[in-house]
Amino acid sequence: MRHDELVERRRLLEEEEIHARIDQMAAGIAKRCPDPEALVLVGIRTGGVPLAERLQRRLASRLDVHPPIGILDITLYRDDFFRGLEQPQVGPTNIGFPLGDRFVVLVDDVLFTGRTVRAAIDALMDFGRPRRVLLAVLVDRGGRELPIAADVVGQRVEASNDETVEVRLVETAEEDAVVVMGERAR
Amino acid sequence: MVRSKSRRKLASQDRRGGSEPPGDDLSKLGDPRHLLGLDGMRRAEIEEILDSAFAFKEVLDRPIKKVPTLRGKMVINLFFEPSTRTRTSFEIAGKLLSADVINFSASASALEKGETLLDTALNLQAMRPDVLVVRSASSGVPHMLARRLECAIVSAGDGWHEHPTQALLDAMSLRERWGSLDGRTVAIVGDIARSRVAGSNIRCLTSLGARVRVCGPRTMIPRNVESLGKVTIHHRIAEALEAADAVMMLRIQKERSSEPIYPSDREYSRLFGLNTMNVELLEKDALILHPGPMNRGIEIEPAVADGPRSIILDQVENGVALRMAVLCRAARSVGASLEAPA
Incomplete structure (x- = not known):
């Protein structure tokens, strides 16, 4: 399925709503973390990174919590590394602090099959033994293929398996929006 | 095997849109299984390998210097010429990727008993490696093996030709x-x-x-x-x-x-x-x-x-990351032919 064949089917969240959801997510993270000093955010490349940065700013400005932020590329841990004809591009990982005994919040934009999160948990463990790992996602669209659940969810949405839920943030796109993409009707 | 090969070839031609320079049999242009030399390799392809090598370099700084990417894949270092640094570098690169790495050096082998180079390689192939890393004193050996064997060939230097x-x-x-x-x-x-x-x-x-x-x-x-x-x-x-x-x-x-x-x-x-x-x-x-x-x-x-x-020592350090990128590219291309595209 090539991405450029997809067209926008419906819009789920606009800018204001995304801001509100991220505020709620930041509050949810703070509530679940008993020790703010131990809190760290780890964004899963690429969609989780700008979201983690926004959460970091919200936690600082509204709740006076200042977690450091790390970037995790999960390509080398993917379970489909040997499938498909395109060479996967390995991106940079940057976790500049030890994870041992930290309270780690994994951040991603969309939770779907759970395979990315499985890979991310495996990757995290190679950086140390966190005290606890939470999963925070802006959108949970269902469709899990592994027993994985998010702890902090901005918005739950319904989408069928042939649709793609796209989170657009101005850091990497032209607008703030969550949209459902699908193939053009023939 | 023949069928999957031609399918892969078609698919890769598709992707390139047929703008490739005329075929050079020796360098097997566009066949990502092999790294025989840089002759005819497009700039974009070189840049792609370098980009991923920089990402692999980060793995060397982790508390656990190992990723599971090539778990269950076998890499044989087939060295017909003495080498410490290059062989060790390939060995470390393979191990950091979780591949099983076997070193086979000519001095300790049947070559001394009179076996030909091709027979040695065919025997090793029968042990089902995914990638064969080859160093030889004669130019063109990696190219000859690429024509005769099924596994991916990565040149670790051939004669006066390429490294x-x-x-x-x-x-x-x-x-x-x-x-x-x-x-x-x-x-x-x-x-x-x-x-x-x-x-x-x-x-x-x-x-x-x-x-x-x-x-x-x-x-x-x-x-x-x-x-x-x-x-x-x-x-x-x-x-x-x-x-x-x-x-x-x-x-x-x-x-x-x-x-x-x-x-x-x-x-x-x-x-x-x-x-x-x-x-x-x-x-x-x-x-x-x-x-x-x-x-x-x-x-x-x-x-x-x-x-x-x-x-000079940066070169050695970067060598491990670069070879991780090269081994991944080679091993993955072998695997991709065995499993249906997603």
């Missing part, structure tokens, strides 16, 4: 410092004719947009050197070093020639060695490279090799 991973790690080390090689001037000094490092580097550096000067005695400059890439030829080291951004000193390789190729070490060192005097001719922040092992005091003065401009 692709060395050139790629050199380019990586330069890009790490400069960001881009475009418009930079790099001098390569030494026995250009007998050096596979020079062969691959001329192709790689010119392809990445650098200006290349080659320098050595007339007997050490091959007649066809310009066919490898756009270079200028110099027979005086001062000329080659003048305002260059980097210099790559080649090892004098006495083992590659049965006859003496120059009158004496002292004379070679005086005329073509890099020393604390002529190093001043380079640009102020110029970089000094050497593929190793060094002949200290012959082609390079110890004070220069150990000096602040030297990135």
Whole structure:
């Protein structure tokens, strides 16, 4: 399925709503973390990174919590590394602090099959033994293929398996929006 | 197997949109299974390998220096010529990727009992490796094996011809410092004719947009050197070093020639060695490279090799990351033919 064949089917969240959801997510993270000093955010490349940065700013400005932020590329841990004809591009990982005994919040934009999160948990463990790992996602669209659940969810949405839920943030796109993409009707 | 091969070929042609230069059977253009040399490799493909090598470098700094990517894949290092650094580098790269790495060196093998090189390779293939890393004293051995075997072949140097991973790690080390090689001037000094490092580097550096000067005695400059890439030829080291951004000193390789190729070490060192005097001719922040092992005091003065401009040990470190990128690319291409595209 090539991405450029997809067209926008419906819009789920606009800018204001995304801001509100991220505020709620930041509050949810703070509530679940008993020790703010131990809190760290780890964004899963690429969609989780700008979201983690926004959460970091919200936690600082509204709740006076200042977690450091790390970037995790999960390509080398993917379970489909040997499938498909395109060479996967390995991106940079940057976790500049030890994870041992930290309270780690994994951040991603969309939770779907759970395979990315499985890979991310495996990757995290190679950086140390966190005290606890939470999963925070802006959108949970269902469709899990592994027993994985998010702890902090901005918005739950319904989408069928042939649709793609796209989170657009101005850091990497032209607008703030969550949209459902699908193939053009023939 | 034949069917899956042709399917892959079709698919890769599709992706390239048929804009590839005319087929060169030796380098197997566009077949990502093999890395036989850099001859004919497109700049975009070189850049892609370097990009992923930089990502792999981060793995070396982790508390647990291992990723599961090549779990269950087998890499055989088949070395028909002695090598410590390159073999170790490939071995570490394979192990950091969780591949099973087996070293097979000719001196300890049946070759001494009279087996041919191809028979040795066919026997190893029967043990089902996914990637065969090959080093040989004869040019063209990796290409011959690529035609005859099913597994992916990665050249670790063949004769006087090419040493692709060395050139790629050199380019990586330069890009790490400069960001881009475009418009930079790099001098390569030494026995250009007998050096596979020079062969691959001329192709790689010119392809990445650098200006290349080659320098050595007339007997050490091959007649066809310009066919490898756009270079200028110099027979005086001062000329080659003048305002260059980097210099790559080649090892004098006495083992590659049965006859003496120059009158004496002292004379070679005086005329073509890099020393604390002529190093001043380079640009102020110029970089000094050497593929190793060094002949200290012959082609390079110890004070220069150990000096602040030297990135010789960066080259070694980058070599592991670069070879991780190369092994992943090779092993993945083998696997991709066995499983249906997602």
